[in-house]
Amino acid sequence: MKILVINGPNLNFLGIREKTVYGTKNYDYLLNLLEEKAKADGIDIEVFQSNCEGEIIDRIQKAYLEEADGIVINPGAYTHYSYAIRDALASITVPIVEVHISNVHKREEFRHTSVTAPVCTGQIVGLGLPGYILAIDAIQGIIKEQNGEH
Ligand code: DQA
Numbered sequence: 001m002k003i004l005v006i007n008g009p010n011l012n013f014l015g016i017r018e019k020t021v022y023g024t025k026n027y028d029y030l031l032n033l034l035e036e037k038a039k040a041d042g043i044d045i046e047v048f049q050s051n052c053e054g055e056i057i058d059r060i061q062k063a064y065l066e067e068a069d070g071i072v073i074n075p076g077a078y079t080h081y082s083y084a085i086r087d088a089l090a091s092i093t094v095p096i097v098e099v100h101i102s103n104v105h106k107r108e109e110f111r112h113t114s115v116t117a118p119v120c121t122g123q124i125v126g127l128g129l130p131g132y133i134l135a136i137d138a139i140q141g142i143i144k145e146q147n148g149e150h
Contacts (some may be wrong), residue, residue: 001043001044001069001070001140002043002044002066002067002068002069002141003043003044003045003046003049003058003068003069003070003071003075003136003140004046004047004048004059004063004068004070004071004072005034005045005046005047005071005072005074005132005136006045006048006050006056006059006060006071006072006073006074006075006100007030007047007048007049007050007073007074007076008049008050008051008056008074008075008077008078008079008085008092009050009052009072009076009078010051010076010077011027011074011076012027012049012050012051013026013027013091014026014029014101015027015029021102021107022101022102023101023128023129025129027049028065029129029147030047030129030132031047032131033132034132034133034136035127037133037136041136043136043139043140044077045136046068050129053078053082053084053085056075056078056084056085056088057084057088060085060088060089060091060092061088061091063092063094064084064091064092065143066095068094069094069095069139069143070094070095070096070097070139070140070142070143071089071092071094071095071096071139072096072097072099072135072136072139073089073096073097073098073099073116073120073133074098074099074100074101074132075098075116078116079098079100079104079111079114079115079116079117080110080111080113080114080115081115082115083115085113085116086116086118086119089116089119089120090119094140095138095139096119096120096121097116097120097121097122097123097124097135097138097139098116098117098120098122098123098124099123099124099125099131099132099135100123100124100125100126100131101126101127101128101129101131102125102126103125103126104125104126105125105126106126110146121138121142122138124138
């Protein structure tokens with residue numbers, strides 16, 4: 001099983017940016033967490049981060065061509081206004097889980113809207129970095145169910 005994790009702008013600045021919002025753990029900590037998860041579950045997890053909208057769209061399209069089994073995406077601020085990322089996600093039929101480290105609903109009003117969530121299978125919000133692990137578990141659960149393994 002191949003799951004792609006996509007992180008959008010500024011997520012590489014974890015541990016540096018707004019620590020009271022996103023915590024003190026840095027991006028390498030997240031990468032390590034995901035590597036351990038891949039080992040524990042015996043699956044392939046690839047992590048991609050970009051600060052550029054077009055690169056994120058290219059990676060989503062590549063995931064389709066590579067036949068990834070699922071996508072976890074934290075589009076960062078693009079969540080709130082990127083119709084282009086939304087359209088790219090809409091062209092993929094595999095399970096997609098949107099993750100937000102912070103509880104966007106407790107924050108500024110512009111963060112309450114996600115233009116990407118309606119084309120995702122589900123969303124995990126406000127549970128910190130463990131939200132990524134929950135998203136990977138959710139994707140594996142959905143795929144097992146689709147394969148009649150539950
Ligand atoms: C975020 C929330 C967004 O509003 C913000 O722009 C981010 C991170 C989160 O993970 O909580 O960059 O997606």
